[in-house]
Amino acid sequence: MSVELLNGVLPLLSSLVTFVFAVIVLKRWSFRRRLYLLFWAIGLIFYAIGGAMEAWYGLVGWNSLVFQLWYLFGAVLVAAWLGQGTVFLLAKRSWAWALFAVLAVGSVYAVYKVFTAQLDPTLMVGNELSGHAITSGGVRVLTPFFNLYGLVMLVGGAVWSAWLFWRKRVLLNRVTGNILIALGALAPGFGGAFQRAGMPYTLYIGEFLGAVLMFIGFLYATRSETVRKPSSPQISAPASA
Secondary structure (H helix, E strand, C coil): CCHHHHHHHHHHHHHHHHHHHHHHHHHHHHHHCCHHHHHHHHHHHHHHHHHHHHHHHHHCCCCHHHHHHHHHHHHHHHHHHHHHHHHHHHCCHHHHHHHHHHHHHHHHHHHHHHHCCCECHHHCCCCCCCHHHECCCCCCCHHHHHHHHHHHHHHHHHHHHHHHHHHHCCCHHHHHHHHHHHHHHHHHHHHHHHHHCCCCCHHHHHHHHHHHHHHHHHHHHHCCEEECCCCCCCEEECCCC
């Protein structure tokens, strides 16, 4: 498989997996009306958009709008909005709304900065999209803040949930599911780090593995599990996510 085709196929697979994932979460939200599900679905849609733009670049070539959509949704917003879903799941409602207000203002500012940035595609290294194409200041500095917030909330929330279920020895499928979600959330970051170190394809591989691991983790964590209590019939424990 040629480099150009691989650079298109890997992110396309990531986008398709994440889009299906988002549809499932949206359907669950339509029945349960839980805010954390809505924010997770929005974050997954951002993930799918980012992958689709990477696929466009790999299969078709450079386009400034494609780059801007990729950088906004795939590089800046996705982790923070996924993490915000976990905030609504675990934090007090007042804190969750306060943090969302900050995220919303920051997201609007990010939209403005990304779509007014000066671009030079010749500055990108290799055959993959990267922020090196942005030549104007004040844009790339946004990314670490959004990603750090999302990483702490999403991964930290998944690990915390796994620890609670493991400590109580109940619904152990959620322990495994949350661990998979945490690993999936970390995978794109590791892929991006290896990409910056000069290793090709690692960002797109990390994104694909991340999408798959989070999807499997979510399905595993939200399936019902039969538990047995002493001197009582089996009961099916409802999923909370």
